[in-house]
Amino acid sequence: MNLNAKSFLSLDVGQQSYGYFSLAEAAKTYGKLDHLPISIKILLENLLRFEDGKTITPEDIQNIVDGKKQEIAFRPARVLMQDFTGVPGVVDLAAMRAAVAELGDNPEKINPLTPVDLVIDHSVMVDEYASEAAFQKNVDIEMQRNGERYTFLRWGQQAFNNFSVVPPGTGICHQVNLEYLAQSVWSQEVDGKTVIYPDTLVGTDSHTTMINGLGVLGWGVGGIEAEAAMLGQPISMLLPDVVGFKLLGSLPEGITATDLVLTVTQMLRQHGVVGKFVEFYGPGLAELPLADRATLANMAPEYGATCGFFPVDQVTLDYLKLTGRDPAVIARVESYCKIQGLWHNPDVEPNFSSSLQLDLSSVEPSLAGPKRPQDRVPLSQVKNTFQQLLSEQIAVSDADQDLQAEGGAQAATGSELEEGAVVIAAITSCTNTSNPSVMLAAGLVAKKAVELGIQVQPWVKTSLAPGSKVVTNYLAAAGLDTYLDQLGFNLVGYGCTTCIGNSGPLDPKIEKALVEQQLTVASVLSGNRNFEGRIHPLVKTNWLASPPLVVAYALAGNISLDISQEPLGYNPEGKAVYLKDVWPSNAEIAQATSHVTSQMFQKEYAAVFDGDASWQNIQIPQDKTYTWPESSYIKHPPFFTGLTREPAPIKDIDNAALLAILGDSVTTDHISPAGGIKPSSPAGRYLQELGIDIADFNSYGSRRGNHEVMMRGTFANVRIKNEMLDGIEGGETRHYPSGEQLAIYDAAMRYLEEDRPLVVVAGKEYGTGSSRDWAAKGTLLLGVRAVIAESYERIHRSNLMGMGVLPLEFVEGQNRQTLKLDGTESFSISGLNQLEAGQLISLTLTRNNGTVETLNARCRIDTSNELDYYRHGGILHYVLRKLINQ
Structure with a gap:
């Protein structure tokens, strides 16, 4: 920061004096800023604060004011991680330290320079349910399963500066962020002065966007990109378009925030907001409680936007007060946002790239399903939608199941099951459990149901997994927890659970019936994702719903009602x-x-970093470089093996084989799945070779610190469809020239032995979904040098580039179908050492009959910074070399 800049002024709030970079002062140089969306003003302040004439110039700032599209360098105030994506991040930092030590340099050069909070929320599974003992049993199982991972994270907590860990059993990272970590306006001591600026962040989970409900600009990035941000590197991005979403009126009687967010998600998907900011504004904002705003902001990945931003206003201040924030923080938020022009004025309409509006009074009760969050279905049409799905035989056939099943607390017989049976009903996810109105509504539904004498159907696996302990506090205070318990919605844990695929096993009789009868059944969850194969491998249709509707469907027991x-x-x-x-x-x-x-809030967050006795009693090594003990969870990755101080020239791609041909909307769940590990899969075979019992496999997500498991799990989802094979689901491919059908991992290893590079071809929206860095890391370790798709979701494209995998895009009118690709072809790409950002490059396609064709593809390395990363073999290699060569 340049505290001598002309725009650096003082602001007195009460007895405290702050320094800040004034947008009003900058306007004297760059012109009026009133027309800018508030989210862009926040980016502008960020550039103003770090303007150095090199990475950020006055011309860059002027271009933003003038609305010109350009690359900018964004430096977030902090980084947020969850444990699934956080563990491999810390593994990479530990491996970087080891690499620096091998080069004879000081390993402590590798240290977060930006504050990092890691919240352990993704590991708890719903093994036990529908009993008072469920919570403690699940916690005990979690600690036993994940002891090696948690020991490693405790080591990282003491080994690295600026790195805090919120222990397991505390809450979901986005809810902890909303209720405690975020400040709306951040402060930092610089040269003896307290400087304040907008609270901004990036996170290793795509639903980091939830914090935009509090006026905090933030979004999900790949774990690789987040690690670079931790190490002081700016986030390189193109200045985004901002879509204005005007809200009018108020929600009618009986309509929930979930109904609203499913409506908005559908509208914005249809409008087209991929890679754009969405900024909510208008008189309707005053009618939305902050928890409703957070619900809308949370679902930004589902409507495809980088973020869904809500400016600060009186509702923001009221929420900060409710959640026990320091009065001095609240005062500075109000003063700073008003003087900077960041305070929401419902009468002002900034210059948005495009806009749309919604009258809140028009929202109706809704679900989303059966497999995409943007596919909103009015409540009254769910029955017809499901029956049409059955009649058209859209539900896909089950893959061969050999997952180990363990019993739950409820009993049911498979003979009771019918098509459409709701076998999972889960109140789960940060999206809705952060919202008191929908959580208390669920409790009220339970109360009325118990009083009227109806019960949950016996085949339904029920669970309650809030995102913070505050939820169970207010459910108890309202006297509603006992009614939820009576219906089987007992507390199972504080974490993501079913929403991320940690739904746990169904009753063995239920699983047996589903396999034998090939039934199309349902889950209903208050989550944000319902992709194929995500919630449970035997459950073919998954429906997003508000918590009270989750309870209602558990009572009904069938989605076809x-x-x-x-x-x-x-x-x-x-x-x-x-x-x-x-x-x-x-x-x-x-x-x-x-x-x-x-x-x-004050009570529950007073000791948020302490953890229980089992967490506190973990014995950790004191070394500053990790010693890599024998572990099936944490393994020294090969990414920095043989690292040199300067990068070698990029090799061209010659005679690359096709590893897979994939269709549209292939998600990161398909590429690098969370959830259970099949014993017959390459990852399952690997674990059994290590002597690990099937019952102790845990999940892919929990083993993200072991590259051997994760590369075997890449493209191993039971629902993935490789078009090189007719009508076959699961992670299979054909090896050529032999034509043999193999698991994708096994084929990749054979190609590796043959010293043959690989290419993956895909359709539209490749990499939709969560910010899974292993979807890119696993792709690299399988030997894939390039992906050629029709289009990409933002985070996965960035992750591929960040791991040194070349993302290419077919030119318009050309795709896998027009080219009639069947997997027998090979690709060659030359001139990679002279590659330019965004350039059109030529590919040589050689068919099985010897025919050679030349086709063009767009390089989706979008900026000059990204090109530097790619030339170094990835972001982390670039950062590491920069640190040791300083």
């Missing part, structure tokens, strides 16, 4: 009970929310 009209169930006297009989009024929900107090 029209619960808007048909009974949820019958009481002991045979009287029908309908949804309208159990649905709470807005007045009842408002009365229940009066039990949410500031003292609850």
Whole structure:
């Protein structure tokens, strides 16, 4: 920061004096800023603060004011991680230290320069449920399963500066961020002065966007990119378009924030916002509680935007007060945002790239399904949608199942199951459990159901997994926890659980029936993702719904019932009970929310970093470089093996074989799946060779610190469809020239022995979904040098580039289908050492009959900074060399 800059001024708030970089002062040089969206003003302040004439110039700032498209260098105030993506991040940092030591340099040069918070929230699974003992049993199982990972994270906590860990059993990272970590306006001591600026961040989870509900600009990046940000590197990005979303009116009686977010997600997907900012504005903002805003911001990855931003206003301040933030912080947020022009004014309409609007009063009860969050279905049409799916036989056939099954607390017989049976009903995910109104509404539905004498169907696996301990505080204070317990929605853990695929096993009789009868059944969850194969490998349709609707469908027991009209169930006297009989009024929900107090937040977050006795008793090594003990969870990765101080020239890609041909909307769940590990898969075979029992496999996500497991899991999803094979699902391919069908990993290893590079071809929206760095790391370790797709989701494209895999895009009118690719072809790409960002390059396609064709593809290395990273073999190699060569 240049504290001598003309724009650096003082701001007194109460008794405290702050320094800040004034946008009003900058406007005297660069011109009026009133027309800019507030999210762009935040980026502008960031550049103003770090303007150095080199990485950021006055011309860069002027271009932003003038709205010119250009590359900018964004430096977030902090980095947020969860444990699935955080563990490999810390593994990489440890490996970088080892590489520096091997070069004879000081390993402590590798240290986070930007504050990092890692929240352990992705590891708990729903093994036990529907009992008072479920929470403690799941915690105990989690600690036993993940002891090696947690020892490693405890080591990282003491080995690295600026690195904090929130222990397991505390909450979900985005909810902890919203309720405690975020400040809306950040402060830092620089040269004896307290400098304040907008709180900004990047996170290793795509739902980092949730924090935009609090006026904090942030989004998900790949773990690789986040590690570079930790190490002081700016995030290189193109100045985004900003789509304005105007909100009018207010939500009608009986409509939840979940209904609203599913409506907005569908609208924005249809509008097209991939790679863009969305900024909400208008008079309707005042009618939205901050928790509703956070729900909308959370789902930005589902509507495809980089973020969904809400400016700071009085609602923001009220929430900061409710959640127990320091009054001095709240005062500086108000003063700073108002003086900087970052305060929301409903009468001002900035110059957006495009805009659309929604009258909140038009929102209707909705779900999303059966496999995409943007596919909103009105509640009244869910039955028809499901029945049409059955009649058209859209539901895919089951892959061969040999997953180990363990029993839960409820009992059911497979003979009770029918098509459409709801076998999982989960109140889960940061999206909704951060919202008191929908959580208390679920409790009220449970209360009315119990009082009216109806119960959850016995084949439904029920669970309650809030994102923070505050939720169970206010459910208890409102007297609603006992009713949820009576319906089987007992607390199972504080973490992501079912939303990320940690739904745990179904009752063995249920699993047996699903396999034998090939039934198409359902899960209903209050989550944000419902992709194929994600929630449970035997559950073919998955439906996103509000927490009260999750309870309602657990009572009904079947997705093919029209619960808007048909009974949820019958009481002991045979009287029908309908949804309208159990649905709470807005007045009842408002009365229940009066039990949410500031003292609850202060109590639960007073010791947020402490953890329980089992966490505190973990014995950790004291070395500053990790000693890599024998472990099936944490393994020294090969990314920096043989690192030199200067990069070697990039080799051209010659005679590359096709590893897979994939269709549209292939997600990072398909590429690098979370969830269970099949014993017959390459990863399952590897673990068994290590002597690990099938019952102790844990999940792919929990083993992200072991590259041997993760590279074997790459492209191993049970639902992935490789078009090189007709009608076959799962991670299989054909090896050529032999034509033999093999697991993708096994084929890749054979190509490696043959010293043959690989290419993956895909359709539109390649890499949709969570910010899984292993989707790129695994791709690299399999020997893939380039991916050629019709289009990419933002984070995965960045991750591929960040690992040194070349992302290419077919030119318009050309794709795998027009080229009639079948997998027998080979590709060659030359001139890579002279590559330029965004250039059109030629590829040589050689067919099996010897025919040679030349085709063009767009290089999706988008900026000059990204090109530097690619030339070094990836972001981390670039950063490491920069640190040791300083």
